[in-house]
Amino acid sequence: MLQLKNIKKEFGPHLIYSIDNLELRKGIYWIKGVNGSGKSTFLKMLAGMLPFSGDIFLGDISITKQQAAYRRKINYSPAEPSYPSFIRGNELVEFIKKLKGGNEQQVMKIKQVLGIDNYTANPTGSYSSGMLKKLSLLLAFIGDPEWILLDEPFTTLDQTSQLALTKLISQKKEEGVSFIITSHHDIESSLIPFTDIYVMNEKQLLKVS
Amino acid sequence: MNAVRHILAKSLTAYYYRQNAGLFLFLFFLLFGTQPSFHDLVELHHSILQSILTSGIFFIVTLAIWLLYSIKVISFIYGCCKNGSYDFLFELNCINKTNRFFYLLRPVISLLTPVWLYGSFIIIVGIKEQHWQGAINTAFAVIFLILGITFIICHLLQKAKGLQQISSKKNILSISLPASLFKFLIVFLFQRQFLALLITKFLSFFIIYFFTRTEAHVFEDRMLWLIFITALIGHSFIIYRLLNFMEKELSFYRNMPVKKTTILLSLFFIYVILLLPEAWALLGVAVNQHNWNDYWWMVATGPFFLLLLHSLLYTEDLKMEEFLKLLFGIWIVFILFSLSNNHWMIPVICAGFAVIIFFNSYRSYEKKTAVESIE
Numbered sequence: 229m230l231q232l233k234n235i236k237k238e239f240g241p242h243l244i245y246s247i248d249n250l251e252l253r254k255g256i257y258w259i260k261g262v263n264g265s266g267k268s269t270f271l272k273m274l275a276g277m278l279p280f281s282g283d284i285f286l287g288d289i290s291i292t293k294q295q296a297a298y299r300r301k302i303n304y305s306p307a308e309p310s311y312p313s314f315i316r317g318n319e320l321v322e323f324i325k326k327l328k329g330g331n332e333q334q335v336m337k338i339k340q341v342l343g344i345d346n347y348t349a350n351p352t353g354s355y356s357s358g359m360l361k362k363l364s365l366l367l368a369f370i371g372d373p374e375w376i377l378l379d380e381p382f383t384t385l386d387q388t389s390q391l392a393l394t395k396l397i398s399q400k401k402e403e404g405v406s407f408i409i410t411s412h413h414d415i416e417s418s419l420i421p422f423t424d425i426y427v428m429n430e431k432q433l434l435k436v437s
Numbered sequence: 438m439n440a441v442r443h444i445l446a447k448s449l450t451a452y453y454y455r456q457n458a459g460l461f462l463f464l465f466f467l468l469f470g471t472q473p474s475f476h477d478l479v480e481l482h483h484s485i486l487q488s489i490l491t492s493g494i495f496f497i498v499t500l501a502i503w504l505l506y507s508i509k510v511i512s513f514i515y516g517c518c519k520n521g522s523y524d525f526l527f528e529l530n531c532i533n534k535t536n537r538f539f540y541l542l543r544p545v546i547s548l549l550t551p552v553w554l555y556g557s558f559i560i561i562v563g564i565k566e567q568h569w570q571g572a573i574n575t576a577f578a579v580i581f582l583i584l585g586i587t588f589i590i591c592h593l594l595q596k597a598k599g600l601q602q603i604s605s606k607k608n609i610l611s612i613s614l615p616a617s618l619f620k621f622l623i624v625f626l627f628q629r630q631f632l633a634l635l636i637t638k639f640l641s642f643f644i645i646y647f648f649t650r651t652e653a654h655v656f657e658d659r660m661l662w663l664i665f666i667t668a669l670i671g672h673s674f675i676i677y678r679l680l681n682f683m684e685k686e687l688s689f690y691r692n693m694p695v696k697k698t699t700i701l702l703s704l705f706f707i708y709v710i711l712l713l714p715e716a717w718a719l720l721g722v723a724v725n726q727h728n729w730n731d732y733w734w735m736v737a738t739g740p741f742f743l744l745l746l747h748s749l750l751y752t753e754d755l756k757m758e759e760f761l762k763l764l765f766g767i768w769i770v771f772i773l774f775s776l777s778n779n780h781w782m783i784p785v786i787c788a789g790f791a792v793i794i795f796f797n798s799y800r801s802y803e804k805k806t807a808v809e810s811i812e
Contacts, residue, residue: 277527279596295595299531310522312448319447320525322440327528367525 229253230274230375230406235282237266237273244269245431247282255423256397256407258415260436265428267410268307271377274408275304286374300328303373307380307410309364313353317363321348321370328371338369341396343389357384365393369400376400378409394419441529441540448523450547453513455757459674460637462761464551466667467644486562490571499559500578503552505636507582510548512632514590529594538591545587553579618683618690619703625682626707630675634711637675641668642714649721658731661722662775665735668715669742670768675711676743677760680750684802701795704747708740715739734780741787742771748794751802 235247244266261267272278276291276299284291284298291298311320321335339348342362352360361384368376378397382390397407397420409415415422425437454461472478488495517523529537546553556579563572626634648664683690690700716736723732749763774783 276530277524296531296533299528306521306524308521311525312452312522314452315444315448319440319444323444323525324528326440327531 231285259410261428301374303368304377305364305368311352317348330370463671490568646718708743712739737784745791751798
């Protein structure tokens, strides 16, 4: 279970959102919200990439007290991934594998589902936005995460890849992995069985179903 | 090599040295290229090392230079941490602090190579000549810098992302200047390239300043031209970054109804401002050496020379390595020009070629994406 306690996120004097108490049990969650409502900031905060006041617990692991253990259990794919143009995709895969504890078999399986071919042997500067997105999704699925945070995962993906991603999410859910997905577009609920849907509105995270 | 070490070496160490190749070339020339013979070079450095070992003031000056360099390294890493394309480095936070520290120690040692290498020579000379206190102080300073920077970088990796916040402070430049290419370039140079600019100007200014103030009977104007042209070449990495900034972040500007003359003039005035310290340092040529002609030719050469380097970058999408080769060629050519007595030719040639090349190549320039074949 992911538990957020007395969360407050501010950028300088601007309050982005305030969440008193939120408990997310295992499942797949969709966070909606208009542009600039704070969805990406929320995911980055959960991923441990942005500071905030309050605390987040993954089971009994606290993000503030057991920083490394927490981050090993939570993977993140950004909305607009970018990497140094001279680094090869395969080097990033090896890097994440080493830190998150994945293996080659797992990588090959994810690559196969997402339809990633040998282009990861090239520097990322040569990738299209769709290829970059697939690489970032591949990296987010490596290791043994309990939660995977996907920021606008369907943006820039073609229809075949979108279907492949929903298949991968369902597969991982069967294995016990939970997801938080943000999107301001409508996602076909029949494709992904959402546990709950939240909306980021008026600096609050409100449950809508 | 371990995948983590490999990616840290490639994305931090190699990238840093590639990005600052111009600066290192310039420093290398200053430290090892100005002496007529190898024997003189050894003598010079031996006396510098002895001074550092025996004089407290010299040691403090050395420490100050090392600190300045360390700030440059930290600022580079900090820039990476703030850059979205380096977000993958934050995955290092999922390993424990000790492992993270040791993973980062190696790139820090590589980044501080100029410091520990020169430091080692100081220590060796100190031990050989029994300046124990100086050698111990140097060793402590180097170790302190390496460990301190690694610690700071560990901390930055945890916190720097949080510094990508909306700043409520208004920038002085943004208030006082109307929005224009000139303003964007000024802000880029004086805010985002501040440290690189500071180091370049510091070195370039002082070497010219001290040389122009040598006594008249030993003053050699050809040597001053050599130093001046080298100092201008030292600005090349700033020009390279400026062009990259224009073509990446200001790429929209190519869609604006702006005349090429306006762009060229904006660049010219940027380089005039950039070279104001050197223009002041060169006053020594006029005041101490009573050579007003050379003073004016040098003052005119500066911005036109930088403009020429900038224009040359538009002829092709050059990588840093290719740009360095080109710089070396230009350096040789202009050194040869400076040997002639007609120094007025130098600014005229620079200005003429800068304008012709800029007008012919600006619109046809295209940034290429490096696509390497699948291995």
